[in-house]
Amino acid sequence: MRPEDILALTPAGLCCKRGSFHIDPTRPVERALITHAHSDHARAGHGAVLATQETLDLMRLRYGENFAGATQAIGYGESVKLDGVTAIFHPAGHVLGSAQIAVEADGLRIVASGDYKNVADPTCAPFELVPCDVFITEATFALPVFRHGNPGGEIAKLLRSVSVFPDRAHLVGAYSLGKAQRLIALLRKAGYDSPVYLHGAMEKITRYYESRGVTLGELRLARGATKPTLAGTITLCPPSALNDLWTRRFPEPLNAFASGWMRVRARARQQGVALPLVISDHADWDGLTATIAATGASEIWVTHGQEDALVHWCGTRGLGARPLDIVGYGEEDDASEAQE
Ligand SMILES: [Zn+2]
Numbered sequence: 001m002r003p004e005d006i007l008a009l010t011p012a013g014l015c016c017k018r019g020s021f022h023i024d025p026t027r028p029v030e031r032a033l034i035t036h037a038h039s040d041h042a043r044a045g046h047g048a049v050l051a052t053q054e055t056l057d058l059m060r061l062r063y064g065e066n067f068a069g070a071t072q073a074i075g076y077g078e079s080v081k082l083d084g085v086t087a088i089f090h091p092a093g094h095v096l097g098s099a100q101i102a103v104e105a106d107g108l109r110i111v112a113s114g115d116y117k118n119v120a121d122p123t124c125a126p127f128e129l130v131p132c133d134v135f136i137t138e139a140t141f142a143l144p145v146f147r148h149g150n151p152g153g154e155i156a157k158l159l160r161s162v163s164v165f166p167d168r169a170h171l172v173g174a175y176s177l178g179k180a181q182r183l184i185a186l187l188r189k190a191g192y193d194s195p196v197y198l199h200g201a202m203e204k205i206t207r208y209y210e211s212r213g214v215t216l217g218e219l220r221l222a223r224g225a226t227k228p229t230l231a232g233t234i235t236l237c238p239p240s241a242l243n244d245l246w247t248r249r250f251p252e253p254l255n256a257f258a259s260g261w262m263r264v265r266a267r268a269r270q271q272g273v274a275l276p277l278v279i280s281d282h283a284d285w286d287g288l289t290a291t292i293a294a295t296g297a298s299e300i301w302v303t304h305g306q307e308d309a310l311v312h313w314c315g316t317r318g319l320g321a322r323p324l325d326i327v328g329y330g331e332e333d334d335a336s337e338a339q340e
Pocket residue numbers: 036038094115332
């Protein structure tokens with residue numbers, strides 16, 4: 001039995017023929033197992049979806065009640081038999097509800113990790129290392145230049161700026177699922193107890209996080225505030241809103257952006273970001289390589305991002321590796337979400 005006989009690449013994405021399911025398919029399929037609710041991995045229109053309760057709820061929030069023909073929730077550590085193949089969900093540490101999916105058949109274990117990070121995040125369950133034969137990894141930040149460092153230090157940078165410019169409004173661009181809520185939690189951890197303002201596009205998802213027990217302190221909608229009251233405050237918004245007419249309601253807005261991409265100064269400048277904050281929900285170079293080594297997998301399949309560098313690194317370690325070239329992943333993290 002080769003791993004390719006269990007999971008193979010099809011035009012719709014990774015497919016387990018024996019178990020009649022796809023993982024994070026990019027086109028509508030009969031049965032989908034979904035790692036997490038980011039829109040490049042979780043799409044609407046599948047016949048049946050198996051995912052964690054949080055992922056199902058977040059998909060429902062984004063796509064509406066009829067996002068799939070049928071749904072089934074599965075908890076971390078739970079397994080389900082699908083036509084002789086066993087699937088087990090484990091925490092991926094990426095966003096609320098995110099999971100790695102272990103697929104087992106004939107004594108072989110393949111782990112599809114979706115997106116993951118191996119650092120602490122107060123808003124989701126921590127990444128769990130799952131020993132396996134084949135590890136399928138993302139490669140969003142798979143270049144040695146990407147080292148995310150300590151998010152607490154970036155939060156301190158933001159708070160320093162707020163105290164230096166008490167008459168200005170700080171706008172922080174952040175993806176509305178995961179990053180925004182993590183930023184708020186990090187601000188609270190740093191002792192910031194003023195209200196945090198939100199762009200309307202973030203309200204539903206943030207309230208959902210709270211309903212799942214994530215404590216975020218006092219939140220207000222920027223929409224309801226007058227210009228003078230927004231001086232000296234912090235508002236989170238989708239990245240695209242930073243360069244939008246929407247910013248006119250704020251006094252002397254100062255643009256920040258929280259993303260692993262902010263390690264690249266040119267990128268921050270290009271986007272008119274005055275205060276780049278290197279905070280990412282993806283593993284950095286050290287995280288990716290340490291995780292790959294720790295799984296004990298002898299074969300690594302690389303899905304999206306900087307595949308070449310990671311495949312090369314695996315080669316130097318004597319690991320078999322290949323890029324999967326799945327079209328359609330990685331968009332959530334690059335593109336704007338203002339349409340929400
Ligand atoms: Zn993601």
